[in-house]
Amino acid sequence: MFACRLPLWRFSATCKLQQSGHFLPWDSCQILSIKGINTTLGQEQQAGLKGKQELEDLEMPLARSETEALFHEQPETGNQYLEDALLWSYLKTHLPPKVLEEVHQDLERFGNRLHTKIQPLSWECELNPPVFRQYDAWGQRVDHIYTCSAWRRMKEISAEEGLIAEAYERRYSHWSRLYQAVKLYLFSSSSGGFSCPLAMTDGAAKVIESLGIPGSLKNAFDHLTTRDPQKFWTSGQWMTERRGGSDVANGTETVARKQPDGTYRLYGFKWFTSAADSDMTLTLARIADAEGQCTQGSRGLSLFFLRVRDEEGKLNSIQVQRLKDKLGTRQMATAELWLQGARAELISAEGRGVAAISNMLNITRIHNVIAAVASMRRMISLSRDYARKRMAFGKLLKDHPLHMQTIARMEVQVRGAFLLLMEIVRLLGLAETNLASEQEQLLLRLLVPVAKLYTGKQASAVAIEGMESLGGQGYMEDTGLPVILRDTLVLSIWEGTTNILSLDVLRSLVKSQGQVMAAFLSTVQKKLELASGTEELSPAVQRTREAIGRLQQFMAGAGSEQALTMELAARDFSYSLARIYTGRAMTGITQPWNGLALLMEHAARPDASSTDVCAALRWCNQELCPVAVESARGSYGGGAALQDSALVFGSSRL
Numbered sequence: 001m002f003a004c005r006l007p008l009w010r011f012s013a014t015c016k017l018q019q020s021g022h023f024l025p026w027d028s029c030q031i032l033s034i035k036g037i038n039t040t041l042g043q044e045q046q047a048g049l050k051g052k053q054e055l056e057d058l059e060m061p062l063a064r065s066e067t068e069a070l071f072h073e074q075p076e077t078g079n080q081y082l083e084d085a086l087l088w089s090y091l092k093t094h095l096p097p098k099v100l101e102e103v104h105q106d107l108e109r110f111g112n113r114l115h116t117k118i119q120p121l122s123w124e125c126e127l128n129p130p131v132f133r134q135y136d137a138w139g140q141r142v143d144h145i146y147t148c149s150a151w152r153r154m155k156e157i158s159a160e161e162g163l164i165a166e167a168y169e170r171r172y173s174h175w176s177r178l179y180q181a182v183k184l185y186l187f188s189s190s191s192g193g194f195s196c197p198l199a200m201t202d203g204a205a206k207v208i209e210s211l212g213i214p215g216s217l218k219n220a221f222d223h224l225t226t227r228d229p230q231k232f233w234t235s236g237q238w239m240t241e242r243r244g245g246s247d248v249a250n251g252t253e254t255v256a257r258k259q260p261d262g263t264y265r266l267y268g269f270k271w272f273t274s275a276a277d278s279d280m281t282l283t284l285a286r287i288a289d290a291e292g293q294c295t296q297g298s299r300g301l302s303l304f305f306l307r308v309r310d311e312e313g314k315l316n317s318i319q320v321q322r323l324k325d326k327l328g329t330r331q332m333a334t335a336e337l338w339l340q341g342a343r344a345e346l347i348s349a350e351g352r353g354v355a356a357i358s359n360m361l362n363i364t365r366i367h368n369v370i371a372a373v374a375s376m377r378r379m380i381s382l383s384r385d386y387a388r389k390r391m392a393f394g395k396l397l398k399d400h401p402l403h404m405q406t407i408a409r410m411e412v413q414v415r416g417a418f419l420l421l422m423e424i425v426r427l428l429g430l431a432e433t434n435l436a437s438e439q440e441q442l443l444l445r446l447l448v449p450v451a452k453l454y455t456g457k458q459a460s461a462v463a464i465e466g467m468e469s470l471g472g473q474g475y476m477e478d479t480g481l482p483v484i485l486r487d488t489l490v491l492s493i494w495e496g497t498t499n500i501l502s503l504d505v506l507r508s509l510v511k512s513q514g515q516v517m518a519a520f521l522s523t524v525q526k527k528l529e530l531a532s533g534t535e536e537l538s539p540a541v542q543r544t545r546e547a548i549g550r551l552q553q554f555m556a557g558a559g560s561e562q563a564l565t566m567e568l569a570a571r572d573f574s575y576s577l578a579r580i581y582t583g584r585a586m587t588g589i590t591q592p593w594n595g596l597a598l599l600m601e602h603a604a605r606p607d608a609s610s611t612d613v614c615a616a617l618r619w620c621n622q623e624l625c626p627v628a629v630e631s632a633r634g635s636y637g638g639g640a641a642l643q644d645s646a647l648v649f650g651s652s653r654l
Contacts, residue, residue, distance in 0.1 A: 081111035125192030193331030199367030203360030328486030379466030456492035
């Protein structure tokens with residue numbers, strides 16, 4: 001990378017507190033001191049003529065350097081929709097003409113609103129994180145979480161733009177879910193962290209819809225999916241308790257006690273509640289029997305709906321212990337909560353809470369993918385614009401081949417991730433409108449955890465590389481780039497870490513008795529047959545076929561192996577699925593669209609650009625099947641597991 005150098009000193013002949021809307025890293029004029037010469041006015045009056053001349057000679061180059069070396073042209077983005085060629089080409093390829101016409105007009109308008117109105121609110125949310133006030137001036141406990149006006153405005157904008165409503169109105173049938181995902185993709189990097197409560201809100205709406213929108217939840221569903229800012233609700237998702245982690249079956253201690261009127265009172269401690277300022281939440285708890293005993297394990301968990309506050313604005317027998325001090329997503333209030341008899345409604349069958357909330361997890365994981373792809377696109381857009389403006393070693397960064405190679409590699413990653421995202425939301429739209437075939441439903445079950453775990457890792461890598469592409473400026477808080485990095489790092493943790501989701505991928509194979517894998521291989525091979533007619537893509541097709549062959553060999557051998565082998569291989573296996581399927585998504589060929597057809601492959605469209613082909617070829621140049629490589633190296637045997645433990649603990653004297 002050709003980086004900008006940080007200044008070794010500061011000069012205040014022209015003291016500027018702001019530039020291009022961002023605060024500079026100092027907030028007052030500095031006094032220059034060089035080799036014992038101080039520029040304060042009193043000492044200047046005492047200096048002789050020769051001293052003054054020496055000072056003036058020193059000041060001139062310093063003043064020039066301030067302009068030339070310290071102040072750089074700020075990288076900027078415009079209308080994100082109009083600037084995103086991949087997004088536009090995808091929509092043009094897939095959407096029916098009538099839908100495309102309407103969607104295009106709305107997205108262009110939304111892109112302008114993001115650029116001119118919403119992005120400034122995002123920065124305000126970052127500068128004004130939530131504040132928790134436990135007691136008022138008279139010692140009364142109030143447990144009030146204060147959020148800034150920009151955060152509250154984001155909630156109104158989310159309703160106005162139909163960021164949740166669009167998916168449930170289904171104006172465009174199965175395309176509505178994809179359209180919603182596109183708007184969320186554009187909104188995410190300008191949302192000031194509000195995309196997180198939207199993820200849980202969408203998930204809660206999905207759960208209620210999957211339950212048939214029972215009468216007792218109709219009011220909540222209407223609030224979650226309204227376009228009226230005054231009526232719009234957001235939802236939390238309270239699952240993590242004191243033990244933390246993804247093992248909710250063994251970590252959930254919250255108890256539900258049934259009341260005479262049929263409602264329940266919840267008692268317990270929720271250790272990590274995102275969007276604690278939300279209007280409602282879904283949460284898991286164990287129902288106590290007449291003797292006060294609870295069934296342990298996942299079979300003892302039931303799903304409950306509760307309002308966070310009553311009609312008077314008072315907390316629903318909930319105490320806020322504290323706000324979490326997080327690395328990122330600081331714009332959003334995440335809290336530790338005590339439930340001390342919170343009134344709630346049982347909405348799942350007793351003991352079926354995990355199954356009922358699975359729909360919410362699917363949606364929030366897809367939102368995680370949206371955030372990952374959006375953060376990558378944002379970082380690359382800024383890096384690209386900076387390369388057009390920043391001079392280093394006598395020429396612009398864009399004229400340094402190594403610098404452009406680095407950004408190009410980032411671009412290939414975001415292209416693959418974007419197409420994988422679009423495939424998932426397309427499949428989800430089909431499933432929600434009962435248009436998905438059995439094979440497409442199996443693919444959706446497999447691809448959601450695969451995409452979530454893979455894009456979370458991609459996003460972190462791209463964010464770090466993007467920061468480096470701006471050199472020292474990328475490390476400065478007031479540029480906003482560290483915010484992108486911090487907020488991105490949560491994406492491989494929230495809603496299941498990489499390892500947890502890799503094991504979930506294996507469970508999907510076992511539970512479906514191998515059907516999801518059969519659907520995966522059938523889809524890939526069918527599209528490779530069509531893609532083989534495109535000569536430019538033949539190297540990528542050949543590499544993908546070889547990778548599929550090695551994957552099938554691994555699967556055949558793994559069938560007789562112990563569970564330990566598959567657990568050790570789980571992460572590499574999931575990476576292999578992500579790389580092969582994404583390569584497939586980038587190397588197929590178009591065919592006439594029917595409602596049930598698979599993804600029309602991007603790089604072989606009749607109007608595909610040379611960069612589309614280049615991206616496909618470069619994606620397939622990487623190792624597409626790392627699980628086969630590591631298996632051949634003996635990385636998954638019992639001996640390897642013992643070596644892993646020895647490497648981790650052998651260097652410790654404790």
